[in-house]
Amino acid sequence: MSSKQHETIYLEDYQPPAWLISHTELRFELEEEHTLVRAQLSVRANPAVADKRMPLELFGDEAMELCRLSIDGQILETCDYQRDAGCLRIQNVPEHFTLECVTRLLPHENTALEGLYKSDGMFCTQCEAEGFRRITFFPDRPDVMSVFRTTLVADKARYPVLLSNGNPVDNGEDGEGRHWVTWDDPWPKPSYLFALVAGDLALLEDNYTTLSGREVALRIYAERKDLDKLDYAMQSLKNAMRWDEGVYGREYDLDIYMIVAVDFFNMGAMENKGLNIFNTSCVLAHPKTTTDLGFQRVEGVVAHEYFHNWSGNRVTCRDWFQLSLKEGFTVFRDAEFSADMNSRTVKRIEDATLLRTAQFAEDGGPMAHPVRPESYMEISNFYTLTVYEKGAEVVRMLHTLLGSELFRKGSDLYFERHDGQAVTTDDFVAAMEAVSGRDLSQFKRWYSQAGTPLLTVSDQYDEHTGEYCLNVRQSCPPSPGQEHKQPYHMPLAMGLLAEDGAELYAGCLELTGEEQQFRFTDIASRPVPSLLRGFSAPVKLDYQYSDAQLLMLLRHDTDGFNRWDAGQRFCIRLLQEQMRRYRAGEPMQCPDVLISAWRELLTDASLEPAMVAQCLELPSEAQLSELAEQIDVTAIHAAREFMRAALATALEQEWLQAYQRCDTGAAYAADAASMGRRSLKNLALSYLMLTGCEPWLELARQQYEQSDNMTDQLAALSLVAHSGFRETGAELLQAFYQQWQHEALVMNQWLSVQASDPTPGALARVQALSTHPVFDARNPNKLRALIAGFCARNLFHFHAEDGSGYEWLADWILQLDRRNPQIAARLLTPLTRWKRYDTERAALMQAQLQRMMDTAELSADVYEVVSKSLM
Ligand code: B3K
């Protein structure tokens, strides 16, 4: 590891590139022992940079072997250039020249899964953010855009399929068993969008005619055994293409659109121009092997990567501080797509929950950063919930403030102004300003200030004058490096309801000041405010609702999101009270009002089952943790389990009826209504199982054995496996293993179910599983299933009082850091929150962080997270 690893990069130091690359010609000779890469770059001085005598600086990983370097055919000797940690510098180069560079790579030894590597015998690449510098020496930064022409040469029998960006323009064979294909991508792109794939792959093919009549071949590649799992991704792709034409007026711009599924992948998927590479978990879908959640992920991720073709590829980021320019916008686009394809309210609930649970926690932790960060050590650590999800909320607020028509005009202008450019979030906002005539300078604080704002709302009602007054105060807690925050500009969507539920007002207020008052006249009786409808801004809301007001909103609010939210607020309040009782040694209680409110929801057949399921799901332990002043793992677990058990017993008959109502016997369909029914059915089964009664175990077993789909089978499996019926649990786990051992993605679920089993002995179980043959520590999906499954979804055991969970995680991180730093740093997240826990746990967590810190040779990825956590 280099001495450069601990260097911090600052946004304010940005300088435009001194050298531009108009053309990049690459030739890959893919062999078993190594790969030779010949790169020819057409280099010219950037006319926009005055100093023409700047040295040429190329990035290149230290481990990469440089075999030959020449300028305009003249070989350079080692004395003609300087090579130090990650950088190659050549002085005194002409204004235009061709640089040729040959590097030798060892893809089969590349366990970091960045650059060129092998996944299950096939070659593939991952270049975002800085993987291209592991392939060749290059100005590997997003503001250097170049046209690429790529030739792949490989053994024909082993690698019959050779793919790269763009269109195939030539191919041939060398007569010695090798073949080659040349790909040409006419669109200038930054190196992070480069991709290649070589392997023995099967393919599902379809086609699409764009709005203007361009014919596009759609190809999804996967291993032959997975060919039957590609239809859903294909349909999602076509839906996404149609949607982007309709909603944003954006068409696809190449003759071929390819997606390749690979099993070894650090994240979900990658939007390489014309050649997306996907984690199998985000593309393969079949009712028998994939849960409803999996189907939704495939639909969302396929759309997300497709949408990047405009928001990311045609218009890209100037530098990596601008990451949210493409990610926030694209997440907003994919969320709207999913909302249009499924239930809008349910999608909003899911997104708000993710934000409140995980992004708020990030905002309140040591790695907190603005949507546009100001500095980083390792950019891979900034592919965060803040940049993605909060970034999407920022775009959503612009959409709300401007309205959809102006927003669309703004997006049109943005694409038109900046097509083919690498730009900034300021450019995005400037386009929105230009079409709306609005001054959005205050709004831009959302990009530069970190932390979750808090809205404190109070009200007065004057029954003589009929005037209702709402006082809104906003504040934002300090975050690392930002002590004081300026007020934000945000939309506050709201309504006023009469006590009987009639809606008196609905609209959207704009907040700009630290403290503001809003007056409503002619209000006949004291209203109940329904605030922050649809989660109109990514903030915390504090308004002292009475229990009766919350229950009224749960019953009557016209905003589906706020109905759900009122129920959640009520449950949170009750759970917090039980936590207090638990700590005080008082008996816990489940009040009758909750039971009757839930009975009402559960028996109201007119409600969408998906919504009922959302309303009847108690806030997770993770969310309760985020809300706690100091996280008391034991009290949270005890209170939540108590409440679940009480609701299970009190409503046993209603749960059964809901189960039976949703158990239609219809064949599996992956539509929103069927998914909603399954979610309520399985929620009902989970409550029935909590009663501990034998007949419900039988019901679960029956569902396990008879279901025609993975959603129902896995739900039954996990309920039984997590129950007190240990023997039946073990039996079903074994049966599941026997049935699915050859399906890698199903085995991830199998690991995950066991990792999140909350019954005693959890750590010993995950330790044993880490030596099981289906587990493979080189595969990120397996690591996520087992390690994150335990540390993030089995909080009670991960936070065991003796610190054993922390030590286990730290052991893994130290081991993984040598192999795959990105994954190691990501898995580290739970330990970064140590200051939020009681002194004993905090000390144990801190000790593990310190132990990592004391280890020589941490990667920059892990070093950055550990050192910032210890600050
Ligand atoms: N742009 C990629 C993420 C790359 C992550 C690199 N560490 C996937 C996406 O957001 O679409």
Ligand code: ZN
């Ligand atoms: Zn993305």
